Amino acid sequence: MNCCARFVVEKNSLRVTSPEKIKGTHDSAIGNFGIPQYGGTLAGVVVYPKVNRKGCRSFGESGNSFKSKPGALPTFVLIDRGDCFFSIKVWNAQQAGAHAVLVADDVAEGLITMNTPEEDRSSAKYIENISIPSALVDKSFGETLKKTINGGDIVNVNLDWREAVPHPDDRVEYELWTNSNDECGVKCDILMEFVKDFKGAAQILEKGGYTQFTPHYITWYCPQAFTLSLQCKSQCINYGRYCAPDPEQDFTTGYEGKDVVIENLRQLCVFRVANGTGKPWMWWDYVTDFKIRCPMKAKRYNKDCADDVIRALGIDVKQIEQCMGDPNVDAENPVLKEEQDAQVGKGPRGDVTILPTIVVNNHQYRGKLAKVAVMKAICAGFEETTEPSICLSSGEFFCCTLLLETIKTDLITAACVADVETNECLENNGGCWQDKAANLTACRDTFRGRVCECPFVDGVRFSGDGYRHCEASGTGRCRINNGGCWHESRDEITYTACSEVGNSKCECPPGFKGDGIKTCEDIDECKEKKLCHCPECRCQNTWGTYECTCTGDRLYIRDRDRGACIGKAGAEVRASWAAIWVIVIGLAISGGGAYLIYKYRLRSYMDTEIRAIMAQYMPLDGQAEVPTHASDQA
Incomplete structure (x- = not known):
C-alpha cells in the first residue's frame, strides 16, 4: 500500500438540548463497535461517574448502576479516555445499564475513530456482545460537559445518526471488503458468520434492484528489492505485485499467502462472471458454500474444491479461469490492479486498510458486523419514502428477525413473510x-x-x-x-x-x-472359465448369462454339473421310422374297419334282394303279395 494512508473519521451529530447555557451542536466520532442507530436518533441524559471515571473496571465494584427508572430518559455515561481499550470502557458501562457511551478525549486533537483491539478469544467474548452505541467527543466539549454536570445541572443530549450516511436516491451502493482466509482468527470467524447471516437479506435487496453490492479484497505488494525473497515468493503472485499474509505465519508449512490471493481473485471473478449474467447475488452463495465445503482445516482450500462449488452453482468454470489470468507471469493482473486502486480513498471515504470494512454510499460503516446493525446503515442510505418495505420502522425486517428468534406469530405480518422469504x-x-x-x-x-x-x-x-x-x-x-x-x-x-x-x-x-x-x-463367461464341461460343447455368451451348444448335429444335455452331447441325426431317424409305423398301423386298422362295414352292408343288400325275388313266386307265410315292377309302372 501507499506509505501514507488517508483516514476519514465517520461522524454523527451530538446536540445539547439543555441546559440553555451550553445548548448547541457538536461532532462526535462513531465507535467502530456496538450498534449505531443509523438513520435514527437517541435522546438521553448524561451521567459522569464519581469513581472509575475511565471505566476500566466493572462499575458493579463501586456500586454504580446506570439503569434508567421507568419513564425516565435513557442514560448516557461520560467516560474519560485512557488506561484501557475503548471497547472495555463501553462494555463495562453497558453491563451497568448504560444506553450509550460518550468518551471524552484527553488530548486536544481532531476526532479519531474508536476501534477494537486486535481481538483474541477472550476479548471477542465481550466485543461481540456490545450492543449500545458509542462516540468520541473532543477534549474541549468533554470538559464543558463535566463542568456542567459537576455544577449540578442536568444535561440532556440527542445523538443523531440521520445524516451519518448520505441518502441521495432510491438505490444504495455498498461494498464489503473481505477475505477468503478462514484461519486468521476471531475477525475471520466474525466475518464469515456475518456473510452467512446476511446472505438472505443481501440477495433480496439485490434481486429487487434496491441495492448495488460490490465485494472487494485487500492486497499488498512486495517491494521490488525483495521479490525474490522466501517471504515474497510464498505470499505473492505476479512477481510480488499482489500479496497476502501467510495464514499460519509460517513460510515452511501449511497454506501460503499466495493461496489466499488466488482464492480472493477467484471470488472476485465469480462476482464478475455472475454479474455479467445478471445474477451478482450468486457471489453470496459461492463464498458461503466455499467456506462450508473447502475450509483450510480440512485441507480442501484448493482449486478442485472451488471448481466443484462453482459447477454446483451453474457458473462456467472456464470463464472464471479466463478472468483470473496467469498468477505466474511478470505482469499486472487487471482485476487485482483495480482492487489496489479501489483501496485508495476517494471523496469522503478514506483508505481501506482494515478487514473487514463495509462502505455504504461511499462512507465507511462503523459498528458491529452484524445483520441488524448493517441493515440499519443500508436502510439509512435510501432517500425518504423510497426505502423498501424491509426497512420500514413498522418492522418488516425487524419483524422477521423476531420471527427467527422468538416465533411470536402475533407480531408477524403477511408483508414481512412475503418480503423476506424467498425460495x-x-x-x-x-x-x-x-x-x-x-x-x-x-x-x-x-x-x-x-x-x-x-x-x-x-x-x-x-x-x-x-x-x-x-x-x-x-x-x-x-x-x-x-x-x-x-x-x-x-x-x-x-x-x-x-x-x-x-x-x-x-x-x-x-x-x-x-x-x-x-x-x-x-x-463374457465363455472367455473367463470353462462352463459347458465336454469336449464337443461350445459356450455362447448372452446378456447376463451364457448358453451351451454342441458342434455338428448334436444336442446338449446337462446332468447336474456335467454336460454331454448326443447324436442329433440318429435321434431324428428313429423318430421318423416310429412315425412311419404309426401311420402304417393306422392305415391297416382303418382299412380293415372299412372292409368289414362294406361286407356287412353288401350282405344286407343281397339278402333283401333275394327275399324280394322269392316273394314273387312263392310268397312267404304271413306276408302279402309283393307288387311287381310292372304293377308299379301301370
Whole structure:
C-alpha cells in the first residue's frame, strides 16, 4: 500500500438540548463497535461517574448502576479516555445499564475513530456482545460537559445518526471488503458468520434492484528489492505485485499467502462472471458454500474444491479461469490492479486498510458486523419514502428477525413473510444434489436461506454431503430409483445393481461387472472359465448369462454339473421310422374297419334282394303279395 494512508473519521451529530447555557451542536466520532442507530436518533441524559471515571473496571465494584427508572430518559455515561481499550470502557458501562457511551478525549486533537483491539478469544467474548452505541467527543466539549454536570445541572443530549450516511436516491451502493482466509482468527470467524447471516437479506435487496453490492479484497505488494525473497515468493503472485499474509505465519508449512490471493481473485471473478449474467447475488452463495465445503482445516482450500462449488452453482468454470489470468507471469493482473486502486480513498471515504470494512454510499460503516446493525446503515442510505418495505420502522425486517428468534406469530405480518422469504431452491436447485429422474433434491428452503441436506423419502434415508452426492440406504432403498444404482432392461428382462440384502452399496448382479452406479457391463463367461464341461460343447455368451451348444448335429444335455452331447441325426431317424409305423398301423386298422362295414352292408343288400325275388313266386307265410315292377309302372 501507499506509505501514507488517508483516514476519514465517520461522524454523527451530538446536540445539547439543555441546559440553555451550553445548548448547541457538536461532532462526535462513531465507535467502530456496538450498534449505531443509523438513520435514527437517541435522546438521553448524561451521567459522569464519581469513581472509575475511565471505566476500566466493572462499575458493579463501586456500586454504580446506570439503569434508567421507568419513564425516565435513557442514560448516557461520560467516560474519560485512557488506561484501557475503548471497547472495555463501553462494555463495562453497558453491563451497568448504560444506553450509550460518550468518551471524552484527553488530548486536544481532531476526532479519531474508536476501534477494537486486535481481538483474541477472550476479548471477542465481550466485543461481540456490545450492543449500545458509542462516540468520541473532543477534549474541549468533554470538559464543558463535566463542568456542567459537576455544577449540578442536568444535561440532556440527542445523538443523531440521520445524516451519518448520505441518502441521495432510491438505490444504495455498498461494498464489503473481505477475505477468503478462514484461519486468521476471531475477525475471520466474525466475518464469515456475518456473510452467512446476511446472505438472505443481501440477495433480496439485490434481486429487487434496491441495492448495488460490490465485494472487494485487500492486497499488498512486495517491494521490488525483495521479490525474490522466501517471504515474497510464498505470499505473492505476479512477481510480488499482489500479496497476502501467510495464514499460519509460517513460510515452511501449511497454506501460503499466495493461496489466499488466488482464492480472493477467484471470488472476485465469480462476482464478475455472475454479474455479467445478471445474477451478482450468486457471489453470496459461492463464498458461503466455499467456506462450508473447502475450509483450510480440512485441507480442501484448493482449486478442485472451488471448481466443484462453482459447477454446483451453474457458473462456467472456464470463464472464471479466463478472468483470473496467469498468477505466474511478470505482469499486472487487471482485476487485482483495480482492487489496489479501489483501496485508495476517494471523496469522503478514506483508505481501506482494515478487514473487514463495509462502505455504504461511499462512507465507511462503523459498528458491529452484524445483520441488524448493517441493515440499519443500508436502510439509512435510501432517500425518504423510497426505502423498501424491509426497512420500514413498522418492522418488516425487524419483524422477521423476531420471527427467527422468538416465533411470536402475533407480531408477524403477511408483508414481512412475503418480503423476506424467498425460495432459493427454485433456481439451479440451490446448487444442491438432485435426482431429476426420481424428482428428489437435497435443497431445503429455510428462512435464513437454503441448506443442502440429503432427503428422507418414504421411509428411506439418503446420506451424503448434500452438494454432490446423496445415496439411499436401508430397507426399501431399491424402491426409489433403484437406490441410485445401475439398472437396465432388454427383451423384457431387467437387471439391477441394487440389493437390500447385506450392505447398501450398489453391486453389479452376477454376470456383470462395473461400479454398480453408472455402469454394469456384461461379463463374457465363455472367455473367463470353462462352463459347458465336454469336449464337443461350445459356450455362447448372452446378456447376463451364457448358453451351451454342441458342434455338428448334436444336442446338449446337462446332468447336474456335467454336460454331454448326443447324436442329433440318429435321434431324428428313429423318430421318423416310429412315425412311419404309426401311420402304417393306422392305415391297416382303418382299412380293415372299412372292409368289414362294406361286407356287412353288401350282405344286407343281397339278402333283401333275394327275399324280394322269392316273394314273387312263392310268397312267404304271413306276408302279402309283393307288387311287381310292372304293377308299379301301370
